[in-house]
Amino acid sequence: MMQSAIPVAEQPVGRSLARPVYQLRNVSKSYGFGKIRALDPVDLDLRQGSFSSVIGPSGCGKSTLLKIMAGVTPPTTGSVILEGKPVLGARREIGMMYQQATLFPWLTAIDNVLLPISIRDGKAAANDRRSEAQALLELVGLKGFDKVYPRQLSGGMAQRTSICRMLITEPQVLLLDEPFSALDELARDFMNIELQRICLSRNATAFLITHSIPEAVLLSDVVYIMSPRPGKFLEAVPIELPRPRTLEMMTAPEFGDYVRYIRSRLDEGAVTA
């Protein structure tokens, strides 16, 4: 494979010493024999333990990018390398979360959490990990809810269950597609802090798609700004706020500066496009 010979792109991240886990080179997507360009060529390096966000207008190809990274959709050009191996399909290292919790109503909360294990390694393997699933549910504050069906869970509880489902496979990379955008603001803040705690404690690499600039600034080491369709990266904004981040930081003037800067860059992108 020639791709591995390409040097790692310069990355404006504080934790630049960590090795890159995820590498995208010249990844683009178009439909209808090149007539519709959904995503213009994109290069990206995600380093071990880093948290990156992508922010951009609706329909700029963010979700397409995430699907390509997850190995669900093949790119039209370019290649995706995860842990030194090309992504050519579903990979065990990847955990995903979506805007909807996507719990299955015929399974109890704990069986929903164990679903990835049961799909990949069978029901016996899933049964062996029951106590782990229980511990995960406790970790996100759902102790005693293991035998409850999803219809009895609130939106925030369902989303927390879906975090557990993502974590049960011990993924090294978390791909997050607006995971908390359906929640109210209080629940969302709480979940974001939880997410940071989980990522820091596991040294997981996270890649978040969001529409919320404050959320991106709060969580990320670097925020990628995307242009409208066909999407491409306009800029990578390093966020140099100390870790762990707290909700109080959101009132700090630097925080506001980051938010304002990203907002102005997004507006420019929308005008020039």
Added chain:
Amino acid sequence: MKTVTTDTGPQALGRPITVEPGTFPETIWSEQVAWIDRVPRVVAMAALLFLVLFLWWAVHHFEVVSRIILPSPAEVGRDIVVVGTNILSGGYMLAALWMTTKEVLWGFAFAIAIGFSLGVLVGETSFGERAVLPYLVAIDTMPKVAFAPLFLAWLGFGIASKVALAAFIATFPIVVGTAAGLHAADENARMLFRTLGASRWQTLVRMKIPTGLPQIFTGLKIGAVGVMAGAITAEFLGGGKGFGELIRVAASQLQTPRVFSLILYLSVLGFLLFWSVILIERRLVFWHRSSVTGIDDRR
């Protein structure tokens, strides 16, 4: 208007909420529910039944239509007892009822097997959707009862032709329900299964079929009604030893009370079939709203 010079704005933050004391008029009020909506369900049903029976009796009593065409409720009631006695004592009517039951059950079993398989073919494969579905839709628009003489010619006047027509009528709603059910899973659920590396079989059995069970059961319920109609129609046209034949003979002899009571017992059979489908649905689709009553409603 009097301008209030209270300290509003940020300097007022954290102030406790104060409420002006005062007297208030009584403001308790209750929602008005019409008396007819407050009647208990059993009472309402009984009242409606009584009203219909009374109208029936009146039409008969004042001979609005000929008494040969419309027997009195009492005559029908007496005949219900006669037919019931025959059935319970193991008479020829029990044999006829059992024959129709067999036709219905076999017909339903075939309809489920064929309908579900075709539904999976149409709902799961691109070939099925593009090549098979148009033909199914075309056949579905035909009046399926019109095929009855063909089945009689092909399969004779025995039980097979009745089973065939019953299955033929009930298959289509099951195909449609299954195919629609397999499409019911949303994009996120599909994506989740893809990222987990689930096989096509796993995706079908663990996600698409369970998600589609409400639609599949809707198809089964419509099919359960159709299968009765198919069996009875085939008996009307092709004779045999079933309940439909008894009805046809009684009607040709203008024994209208007998026709009414036979229909009543036949509807018990249909009701039992329909309810067994609903009971299975409640077991399997306990997580879905419609499984509470069998109809998609709020309760």
